[in-house]
Amino acid sequence: MANAAIRTRSERFWTAALWTTSILVFVFLLAPILAIVPLSFSSGQFLTYPIPGFSLRWYADFFTSDKWLHSLWNSLVVGVCATLLATALGTVASLGLVRANFRGKGLIMGLLLSPMIVPLVITAVGFYFFFAPLGLTASYTGLIIAHTALAAPFVVVTVTATLQGFDMNLARASASLGANPTTTFFKVILPLIAPGVASGALFAFATSFDEVVVVLFVAGPEQRTLPREMFSGIRENISPTITAVATILILFSICLLVALELLRRRNARMRGIT
Amino acid sequence: MSENPLKARLRRAERMRQLKAFGLIAPLLGFLVIAFVVPIVTMMLRSVHDTELSQVWPTVTERMGDWTDRKAVPDEATFAALAADIRASYANNTLATAARRLNYDTRNGRSLLFDTARALPKSADNWTEAVISANERWADPETWGAVKRASGPFTSYFLLAALDRNRTATGKIIAQPPSEALFVDVLKRTFVVGLGVSLLCLVLGYPVAYLLATLPPDRGNLLMILVLLPFWTSLLVRTAAWVVVLQEHGLINNALIWLGIIDQPVRLIYNQIGVYVAMTHILLPFMILPLYSVMKAIPPSYVRAARSLGAPPFTAFVKVYMPQTLPGVGAGGLLVFIMAIGYYITPALVGGAGDQLISYFIAYYTSSSVNWGLASALGAVLLTTTLVLYWIYNKLVGIDGVKLG
Numbered sequence: 001m002a003n004a005a006i007r008t009r010s011e012r013f014w015t016a017a018l019w020t021t022s023i024l025v026f027v028f029l030l031a032p033i034l035a036i037v038p039l040s041f042s043s044g045q046f047l048t049y050p051i052p053g054f055s056l057r058w059y060a061d062f063f064t065s066d067k068w069l070h071s072l073w074n075s076l077v078v079g080v081c082a083t084l085l086a087t088a089l090g091t092v093a094s095l096g097l098v099r100a101n102f103r104g105k106g107l108i109m110g111l112l113l114s115p116m117i118v119p120l121v122i123t124a125v126g127f128y129f130f131f132a133p134l135g136l137t138a139s140y141t142g143l144i145i146a147h148t149a150l151a152a153p154f155v156v157v158t159v160t161a162t163l164q165g166f167d168m169n170l171a172r173a174s175a176s177l178g179a180n181p182t183t184t185f186f187k188v189i190l191p192l193i194a195p196g197v198a199s200g201a202l203f204a205f206a207t208s209f210d211e212v213v214v215v216l217f218v219a220g221p222e223q224r225t226l227p228r229e230m231f232s233g234i235r236e237n238i239s240p241t242i243t244a245v246a247t248i249l250i251l252f253s254i255c256l257l258v259a260l261e262l263l264r265r266r267n268a269r270m271r272g273i274t
Numbered sequence: 275m276s277e278n279p280l281k282a283r284l285r286r287a288e289r290m291r292q293l294k295a296f297g298l299i300a301p302l303l304g305f306l307v308i309a310f311v312v313p314i315v316t317m318m319l320r321s322v323h324d325t326e327l328s329q330v331w332p333t334v335t336e337r338m339g340d341w342t343d344r345k346a347v348p349d350e351a352t353f354a355a356l357a358a359d360i361r362a363s364y365a366n367n368t369l370a371t372a373a374r375r376l377n378y379d380t381r382n383g384r385s386l387l388f389d390t391a392r393a394l395p396k397s398a399d400n401w402t403e404a405v406i407s408a409n410e411r412w413a414d415p416e417t418w419g420a421v422k423r424a425s426g427p428f429t430s431y432f433l434l435a436a437l438d439r440n441r442t443a444t445g446k447i448i449a450q451p452p453s454e455a456l457f458v459d460v461l462k463r464t465f466v467v468g469l470g471v472s473l474l475c476l477v478l479g480y481p482v483a484y485l486l487a488t489l490p491p492d493r494g495n496l497l498m499i500l501v502l503l504p505f506w507t508s509l510l511v512r513t514a515a516w517v518v519v520l521q522e523h524g525l526i527n528n529a530l531i532w533l534g535i536i537d538q539p540v541r542l543i544y545n546q547i548g549v550y551v552a553m554t555h556i557l558l559p560f561m562i563l564p565l566y567s568v569m570k571a572i573p574p575s576y577v578r579a580a581r582s583l584g585a586p587p588f589t590a591f592v593k594v595y596m597p598q599t600l601p602g603v604g605a606g607g608l609l610v611f612i613m614a615i616g617y618y619i620t621p622a623l624v625g626g627a628g629d630q631l632i633s634y635f636i637a638y639y640t641s642s643s644v645n646w647g648l649a650s651a652l653g654a655v656l657l658t659t660t661l662v663l664y665w666i667y668n669k670l671v672g673i674d675g676v677k678l679g
Contacts, residue, residue, distance in 0.1 A: 029501065032516055122657050230510040242514055249508045
């Protein structure tokens with residue numbers, strides 16, 4: 001009996017140790033991100049606690065600054081264009097990939113996923129050397145091409161995973177009832193895999209929206225995106241406006257996280273039906 | 275007899291199906307080959323392809339192929355070709371290009387060329403003497419070795435330089451003198467930081483992944499949000515957060531002063547501490563997520579069996595549970611290491627001048643100090659390492675699990 005008591009005591013010790021360590025790690029993960037939020041509402045110039053008073057001046061600063069608004073606009077334009085291209089190309093390719101069983105499929109898959117493997121700085125320098133003679137540096141076209149290449153693998157990974165759970169008999173049924181492949185795709189396949197495609201598109205947008213290394217090399221002053229503006233802001237002199245931008249971006253990531261979770265649930269439900 | 279045509283038709287139908295499948299993949303494949311693979315491959319070629327000098331000095335670089343006795347200076351005709359090329363490029367303002375290329379490989383290439391160009395006579399009976407009297411460094415075979423190595427079209431110079439090696443005029447590979455050696459230290463530092471960050475992530479991530487995997491699903495999923503939120507937060511937001519927290523009058527320093535642990539602010543950023551803290555923070559989810567998915571798949575009955583056979587909790591954990599998590603440890607560790615050695619933004623923003631990793635130097639030689647060959651060679655070193663590690667990672671877990679958790 002004494003043995004059992006010792007056992008539970010040591011067990012309790014390990015559980016307590018596990019929780020303590022985990023909570024400390026959660027604090028380490030979240031505290032710095034959360035610490036930046038109150039500072040953005042500070043009325044003072046300095047990024048220190050305690051905050052002298054509440055104000056929205058740094059948000060006003062952001063929303064009235066041509067520099068910041070232009071960079072936000074650039075991020076949205078490049079992000080949306082790259083997402084549309086990457087999602088279209090990636091979804092079509094995924095449809096091919098799940099049907100393919102020819103030789104070299106592994107090699108093709110590796111090639112399609114390579115933009116997520118190659119270190120970003122190499123990708124960026126490669127684009128820079130390649131785009132310069134073509135006149136694509138300092139242009140929206142160049143930046144959109146680069147971000148499409150970086151984002152497409154995320155669409156491929158997400159949509160192929162969704163298609164693994166897709167019942168191909170539904171496509172066959174549609175074909176046997178006389179629908180051509182395009183009709184089958186838009187009327188049968190796409191509605192069923194839509195949550196997966198949407199998750200892929202969100203991954204693609206997040207990739208482009210957060211990307212800064214390629215922008216550093218390929219974009220000109222006219223194409224500076226939000227992360228690029230933040231990069232110079234942090235490097236030169238970190239101002240409270242940056243904390244306001246950061247808070248907006250944290251809100252954005254929370255929305256993204258919620259949207260992805262809702263899509264995941266919807267996808268699971270749809271699989272339940274099929 | 276009737277089976278064979280059917281078989282043939284089936285085979286044809288299958289071939290059509292595969293052709294159609296390829297047709298669907300082709301647009302993205304074509305796009306990525308043109309817009310991604312070609313740029314990377316041309317960049318890699320730059321590390322061995324070298325025509326900078328041969329474009330401005332066409333005659334002498336062509337003659338360098340005939341220079342066989344590397345212990346002596348080349349023949350009179352080569353000296354004459356050099357004199358002609360120097361005069362021509364001095365006249366059309368391309369001598370600076372030649373000087374820049376020679377500067378990579380030899381001391382004061384710029385003054386060597388411009389001094390020679392200014393002192394060179396318009397005509398001479400013996401160009402060997404004329405060139406050497408213009409600048410005596412031309413009497414040294416090593417100077418000619420530098421010209422030879424820069425003559426192209428292919429060179430091992432940049433790749434060797436990326437590993438702090440060079441060739442002598444006779445072609446022997448030697449280590450750079452310690453005062454000029456740089457990149458081996460950078461590579462070592464990159465690997466040390468990568469390894470350190472991976473270990474920190476493992477130590478911090480293992481208990482969290484274990485807790486998340488063993489909690490009842492509803493509570494586990496709730497706590498998972500605490501890992502996913504930082505994972506989805508912009509890299510620059512997280513880096514900015516650490517700058518704010520770690521700076522001289524930041525949260526940590528103020529808290530430590532308030533607690534009376536220190537009197538003066540400690541330097542926590544723009545040094546190694548900043549790099550380790552910020553990179554561990556950013557890469558920790560990449561350790562937790564693979565660990566979690568491996569731990570989730572471990573049936574709890576094994577540990578229960580060990581316990582029922584009398585093993586104390588700690589022994590059961592170490593001897594029965596931990597070995598089953600090794601694939602997750604390998605996958606997470608490799609993933610974090612691979613991502614850490616390629617990092618650019620975070621070390622650039624929170625590290626000091628002496629904490630920069632290989633990526634920084636690739637960027638530096640591309641934009642600040644224009645030496646594209648060297649940038650490409652360093653890129654080739656980093657890319658090769660990354661691809662080899664990914665190959666191992668792929669053997670371990672398969673490539674599809676990358677990044678998406």
